Amino acid sequence: MQTLLYRMHTARIFEERVLSYFREGALHGTMHPGIGEEGSAVGAAMALAGDDYMLATHRGHGPAIGKGADIQRMMAEIFGRETGSCRGRGGSMHITDFSCGMLGANGIVGANAPIACGAAFTIKRKGLGRVCASFLGDGALNEGAVHESMNLAAVWQLPVLFIVINNGYGMSTPLSAAMRDTDLKKRAVPYGLPAYGLDGNDAVAVYAAVKQARAKAAAGGGPAFIVCDTYRTEGHSKSDKNLYRTPQEIARWRARCPIRRLCEALLGAGILDARQLEAVRARAAQTVDDAVAFAKSSPPPNPDTLMEDVYAR
Amino acid sequence: MPGNMHPPGREITYAAAIRDGMRHMLRADENVFLMGEDVGVYGGAFGVSAGMIEEFGPERIINTPISESAAIGCAIGAAMTGMRPIVELMFSDFMGVCFDQIINQAAKMRFMSGGGARVPITLRTASGGGTGAAAQHSQSLEALVAHIPGLYVAVPATPYDAKGLLISAIQNDNPVLFFEQKLLYKTTGPVPEEAYAIPLGQAAIRREGKDASIIAYGRMVTCALAAAERLAQEGIAAEVLDLRTLMPLDTGAVLRSAAKTGRVIIAHEAVTFGGFGGEIAATIAESACGLTLRAPIRRVGAKHCPVPFSKELEGYMLPDETDIISAVRQTLHIKQ
CATH class of the missing domain: 3.40.50.920 (Rossmann fold)
Incomplete structure (x- = not known):
């Protein structure tokens, strides 16, 4: 549980720090913060085994950190440095860390789902006893690629976990304007997938449910569809002015912060005291500080190396 | 190949030469497999994989649902994790329903990951007109994909080249789009029995x-x-x-x-x-x-x-x- 809390803090502080650099104009490009979604993003990714595969969305920092991706290389990537996860070629939206099975964040909504089927195909073919998680948003559930993948995973009984982080909005469009029936779990029914509906701000519940689905899938029990209801308390991207939702709604969800909730649970159960909780937070802050220092001290990529990875040699 | 003439070999069709190339590669590397719509018992819409399921079984000659994004994405994910898939896209016109997986996923995975990913996929697809199949089953769309950095594009003109270029494509660690010419499938030419590779990029x-x-x-x-x-x-x-x-x-x-x-x-x-x-x-x-x-x-x-x-x-x-x-x-x- 301490590691869960540590990684949730790390994800939160990591994104707050990156956002502040963006606001100062110190960073190039954009990012999609998942602040408020850590219970789902980190809770689900942490429930995967070390050698499981996963693919994330454009809002991929939380799942990557939950999976154990190298924070320094992630930060260096967002700074566009040669030492970054993708050597400065991908940026925030394409964080990849093969050392922990993180096959990549994806800038196209729903596009990681077919690829997750492929990683799961390899797992099944080679009898590796692992799973591949496809992180999706609620917005991806109207994408054809996702429906095709749910069908393929089901008919071929591939060890894929479709993990839907339902934050209620596809950019600015609320779920109710994007689908007639907003009970996302029902999307699993016609494909014959078992579905889980979770309070996505309860990191422990998310962790436990994903762990269970993972064990079943890894043992050959087939794919699962896991919906985590949560909320992003920051905008869609750094340029969002939040015109489509009220300050009251955002405040209501801030009050349901998944990190605070986990802290209270740990405190209530007598697992950690206030000082220990603070120590976990401070350690996460230190990790992010170190990552920033690493990123800032790293060189930008040399333009002479631009063409190196367009094709494998 | 510098010369005009192909080396001697059996007279076989362009389609059979492609099948021959696939057979060599499936025998040589257990990570190679073929998937696509009706490639199994049916033998593929143009009969290119006819009989392969008998030799390699349904585990390696895999029928997919009519679901091209899922099939090509699945090939990408399999390739990124150590397999070497061949995907048959029944008609190149169908790239329209899976273009994202081709141009945004397969083509860019390696670059976006800073060289971490390897995407060895061969995407075989039937191309061209002259068959009376009309506007959605007759196009020659190779320029669309040749435009995308990260993809290789092969368009074989003879049975000999079809086999040799296909073997190169499968051995290559990049996504290769292999445009088979529908009107050439039944044409014949000399094709040696043994495996041989024609390097990509040699006119x-x-x-x-x-x-x-x-x-x-x-x-x-x-x-x-x-x-x-x-x-x-x-x-x-x-x-x-x-x-x-x-x-x-x-x-x-x-x-x-x-x-x-x-x-x-x-x-x-x-x-x-x-x-x-x-x-x-x-x-x-x-x-x-x-x-x-x-x-x-x-x-x-x-x-x-x-x-x-x-x-x-x-x-x-x-x-x-x-x-x-x-x-x-x-x-x-x-x-x-």
Whole structure:
């Protein structure tokens, strides 16, 4: 549980720090913060085994950190440095860390789902006893690629976990304007997938449910569809002015912060005291500080190396 | 291949040569498998994988649902985790329903990950018109994908090349789009029994000539050779250069032939406007031999129109050897 809390803090502080650099104009490009979604993003990714595969969305920092991706290389990537996860070629939206099975964040909504089927195909073919998680948003559930993948995973009984982080909005469009029936779990029914509906701000519940689905899938029990209801308390991207939702709604969800909730649970159960909780937070802050220092001290990529990875040699 | 002629071998069809190449690779590497719509017992829409399921079984010759995004994405994910998939996309026109997986996923995974990902996929697809299949089953769309960095594009013109280029494509660690020419599937040529690879990016001179260069690929190579034969009877020696792959492009071979003859005709079945011929023309125009050309470059391609159904209309819309002959004559300032 301490590691869960540590990684949730790390994800939160990591994104707050990156956002502040963006606001100062110190960073190039954009990012999609998942602040408020850590219970789902980190809770689900942490429930995967070390050698499981996963693919994330454009809002991929939380799942990557939950999976154990190298924070320094992630930060260096967002700074566009040669030492970054993708050597400065991908940026925030394409964080990849093969050392922990993180096959990549994806800038196209729903596009990681077919690829997750492929990683799961390899797992099944080679009898590796692992799973591949496809992180999706609620917005991806109207994408054809996702429906095709749910069908393929089901008919071929591939060890894929479709993990839907339902934050209620596809950019600015609320779920109710994007689908007639907003009970996302029902999307699993016609494909014959078992579905889980979770309070996505309860990191422990998310962790436990994903762990269970993972064990079943890894043992050959087939794919699962896991919906985590949560909320992003920051905008869609750094340029969002939040015109489509009220300050009251955002405040209501801030009050349901998944990190605070986990802290209270740990405190209530007598697992950690206030000082220990603070120590976990401070350690996460230190990790992010170190990552920033690493990123800032790293060189930008040399333009002479631009063409190196367009094709494998 | 430097020579004009293929080495000796059994006379087999273009389709059988592709099957032969797949068989060699499935036997040689357990990570190679074939998937696609109806590739199993049915043998694929054009019979290319006929009989393969008997040798390799349904675990390696895999029927997919009619679900092209899932199939190609699945190949990408499998490739990224150590497999070496061959995917059959029944018609190249169907790229329209899975284009994201081709151009945003397969093409970019390696680059976006800073070189971490490896995506060895061979995407075999049936291309071209002349079959009366109308606008959605007849296109030549190779220029669309040749435009995307990260993809390789092969368009074999002979059975020998089909096998050798396919083996290279499967061995390659990058996504290769392999445009099989529907009208060539039943044509025959000598194909050796053993496995051999033709490197991607090596054009072949199919006929030597000094008066004009016909640069072609795919089915148009056959038309170019027929045109050259007829022109020879008029005393015109046309050279025929078969590009074999559009990416990598054998720029050296293109420029050498253009410099040698000083007259260039580019022929492809695809619509001329925005087609790959423009790239070849620009490559020549931008080079030093652009200054020594003795006539403007001419392109021969399809008219700017969806492929029509009626035989008369389809024949009128698509280019043929007569169009090539008249383009060669124009570069030689010979009145029609």
